[in-house]
Amino acid sequence: MIIVSACLAGEKCRYDGSHKERQDLLELVASGQAVAVCPEQLGGLPTPRPPAEQQGEKVITVEGKDVSHAYATGAEVALREAHKVALKSGKIIEKAILKSNSPMCGVGKIYDGTFSGNKKEGDGVFTKLLKKNEIKVESRD
Ligand code: SF4
Numbered sequence: 001m002i003i004v005s006a007c008l009a010g011e012k013c014r015y016d017g018s019h020k021e022r023q024d025l026l027e028l029v030a031s032g033q034a035v036a037v038c039p040e041q042l043g044g045l046p047t048p049r050p051p052a053e054q055q056g057e058k059v060i061t062v063e064g065k066d067v068s069h070a071y072a073t074g075a076e077v078a079l080r081e082a083h084k085v086a087l088k089s090g091k092i093i094e095k096a097i098l099k100s101n102s103p104m105c106g107v108g109k110i111y112d113g114t115f116s117g118n119k120k121e122g123d124g125v126f127t128k129l130l131k132k133n134e135i136k137v138e139s140r141d
Contacts, residue, residue: 001033001035001085001086001089001091001093001094002028002034002035002093002094002095002096002097003034003035003037003078003082003093003095003096003130004028004034004036004037004096004097005036005037005038005098005102005105005140006036006038006041007019007021007038007099008022008025008036008097008098008099008140009021009022009025009026009028009029009034009036011038012047013038013040013041014047015040015047015048015049015050015051015052016048016051017047020099022140025097025140032089034097035081035082035085035086037081037082039071039074039075039077039078039104039105039125039126040070040074041074042073042074042077042078042081043067043070043071043072043073043074043075043077044070044073044074045067045070045074049061050063050065051115052067052071052103053110053112053113053114053115054103054110054111054113054122054125055113056113059071060113062115071103071104071125072125074104074125074126075104075125075126075128075129078126079126079129079130079133093135094136095135095137095138096136096138097137097138097139098124098127098137098138098139098140099139099140099141100139100140100141101141102124103124104124104125104126104127105127106122106123106124106127107127107137107138108121108123108139109121109122109139110122110123123137
């Protein structure tokens with residue numbers, strides 16, 4: 001079973017209410033080979049929502065609100081939900097395909113915390129949790 005960022009599977013769950021659908025990933029989810037999760041929404045954040053970026057150990061919105069707790073909770077809930085779905089079909093989570101640059105799902109590169117579009121090296125909050133659980137991660141734009 002593959003975890004996929006829900007916005008890549010066509011869900012309109014991005015901060016601005018849009019999606020970044022990739023047909024091949026949508027098909028993986030539709031065929032039951034992948035499970036789509038949006039950890040930001042699962043952390044209780046609304047859609048649309050103010051954009052947020054990692055600043056040091058915290059995640060802060062463009063309005064200056066600290067949403068670190070929602071991010072940490074959402075990552076935990078998303079992994080738990082994915083495990084549940086996998087278990088139901090007798091599978092294990094093999095890897096994750098995650099939306100690039102996101103403060104939650106980014107792999108290797110994330111926005112740098114200045115809300116300028118610039119990026120820095122680093123992983124999203126969900127990505128870090130998956131790596132900690134020894135789940136392989138791939139980035140997709
Ligand atoms: Fe949700 Fe991750 Fe997509 Fe952000 S990048 S909208 S957290 S699935």
